[in-house]
Amino acid sequence: xxxxxxxxxxxxxxxxxxxxxxxxxxxxxxxxxxxxxxxxxxxxxxxxxxxxxxxxxxxxxxxxxxxxxxxxxxxxxxxxxxxxxxxxxxxxxxxxxxxxxxxxxxxxxxxxxxxxxxxxxxxxxxxxxxxxxxxxxxxxxxxxxxxxxxxxxxxxxxxxxxxxxxxxxxxxxxxxxxxxxxxxxxxxxxxxxxxxxxxxxxxxxxxxxxxxxxxxxxxxxxxxxxxxx
Amino acid sequence: xxxxxxxxxxxxxxxxxxxxxxxxxxxxxxxxxxxxxxxxxxxxxxxxxxxxxxxxxxxxxxxxxxxxxxxxxxxxxxxxxxxxxxxxxxxxxxxxxxxxxxxxxxxxxxxxxxxxxxxxxxxxxxxxxxxxxxxxxxxxxxxxxxxxxxxxxxxx
Numbered sequence: 001x002x003x004x005x006x007x008x009x010x011x012x013x014x015x016x017x018x019x020x021x022x023x024x025x026x027x028x029x030x031x032x033x034x035x036x037x038x039x040x041x042x043x044x045x046x047x048x049x050x051x052x053x054x055x056x057x058x059x060x061x062x063x064x065x066x067x068x069x070x071x072x073x074x075x076x077x078x079x080x081x082x083x084x085x086x087x088x089x090x091x092x093x094x095x096x097x098x099x100x101x102x103x104x105x106x107x108x109x110x111x112x113x114x115x116x117x118x119x120x121x122x123x124x125x126x127x128x129x130x131x132x133x134x135x136x137x138x139x140x141x142x143x144x145x146x147x148x149x150x151x152x153x154x155x156x157x158x159x160x161x162x163x164x165x166x167x168x169x170x171x172x173x174x175x176x177x178x179x180x181x182x183x184x185x186x187x188x189x190x191x192x193x194x195x196x197x198x199x200x201x202x203x204x205x206x207x208x209x210x211x212x213x214x215x216x217x218x219x220x221x222x223x224x225x226x227x228x229x
Numbered sequence: 230x231x232x233x234x235x236x237x238x239x240x241x242x243x244x245x246x247x248x249x250x251x252x253x254x255x256x257x258x259x260x261x262x263x264x265x266x267x268x269x270x271x272x273x274x275x276x277x278x279x280x281x282x283x284x285x286x287x288x289x290x291x292x293x294x295x296x297x298x299x300x301x302x303x304x305x306x307x308x309x310x311x312x313x314x315x316x317x318x319x320x321x322x323x324x325x326x327x328x329x330x331x332x333x334x335x336x337x338x339x340x341x342x343x344x345x346x347x348x349x350x351x352x353x354x355x356x357x358x359x360x361x362x363x364x365x366x367x368x369x370x371x372x373x374x375x376x377x378x379x380x381x382x383x384x385x
Contacts (some may be wrong), residue, residue: 039318071308085267101315102309102314104313175377182244199312225230
């Protein structure tokens with residue numbers, strides 16, 4: 001961090017360098033253990049150099065922070081313990097929201113608006129739960145899906161892809177609860193267990209989605225919250 | 230409460246009963262980044278051993294893939310990649326995971342994460358010629374192994 005370089009003006013503006021990238025030894029351990037090293041001519045070691053040099057916008061505009069799955073293998077191996085995952089997520093966060101790739105930002109907006117990423121209407125969702133409950137009761141006598149039941153031991157969130165695409169996959173947990181004679185409930189609103197704000201770098205949305213789940217959990221006075229993601 | 234702690238509690242305390250004979254095939258376990266490495270980093274505890282214990286309560290024939298636990302490779306579907314338009318890169322990413330799975334010779338793979346399960350089951354199996362490998366959620370394995378009193382004994 002001593003001496004000046006030709007990119008000093010950029011370095012002063014850098015936002016992505018996080019807390020520790022100054023410490024990078026350029027050893028390349030991060031890039032060496034990463035399955036997508038080289039895609040688009042980039043890798044984690046180069047990304048750290050870009051952040052250090054203040055080439056924030058170039059990194060933000062590149063596909064690399066989105067092709068990286070933020071799995072953290074690089075960070076776990078980094079000898080200087082540099083916060084690489086935070087750097088990548090921050091690069092995602094600095095994208096304009098209308099330039100977030102694919103459906104994720106739309107999912108976040110949908111979740112904030114309707115309480116789930118797919119926008120499944122409440123009445124359809126409740127009808128589905130009841131219908132599936134009746135189906136499962138043919139195998140498990142007396143089974144039904146408890147909705148908004150107060151004071152249960154467990155409050156369960158649901159991944160919206162299940163009611164949307166793979167409804168019978170919800171049976172797995174329901175069967176386990178039945179076998180264990182568990183006291184549990186799902187909620188009629190804000191039941192989404194997937195939080196795409198985590199992936200798009202959208203802290204405000206992420207917090208709001210979590211807040212709604214916690215609100216349900218407190219209102220229903222449940223003992224444990226279970227998010228099978 | 231973590232899904233792993235809950236399933237472990239049910240099995241340990243005898244609240245659910247498991248029949249191992251329902252899954253005789255060679256089985257391996259995939260460590261999802263979030264339950265494993267990132268949980269260790271964020272919460273000080275990585276869920277490495279609990280899901281392995283649960284899996285081995287349901288199957289006798291178990292094999293590890295390498296590397297595993299904190300050094301495990303991402304399936305390639307994480308961080309939202311499953312929902313992103315870069316499918317060519319996502320599949321390329323998954324080649325390492327596919328090789329890890331194939332090298333074990335397992336016919337059943339357990340993944341306790343929606344992203345990992347979808348990436349491996351719906352994409353990597355087709356792309357890397359391993360349709361013989363069945364993929365289940367950890368809770369699916371447990372649900373499929375259940376012996377429920379008053380239900381299963383009636384059928385027999």
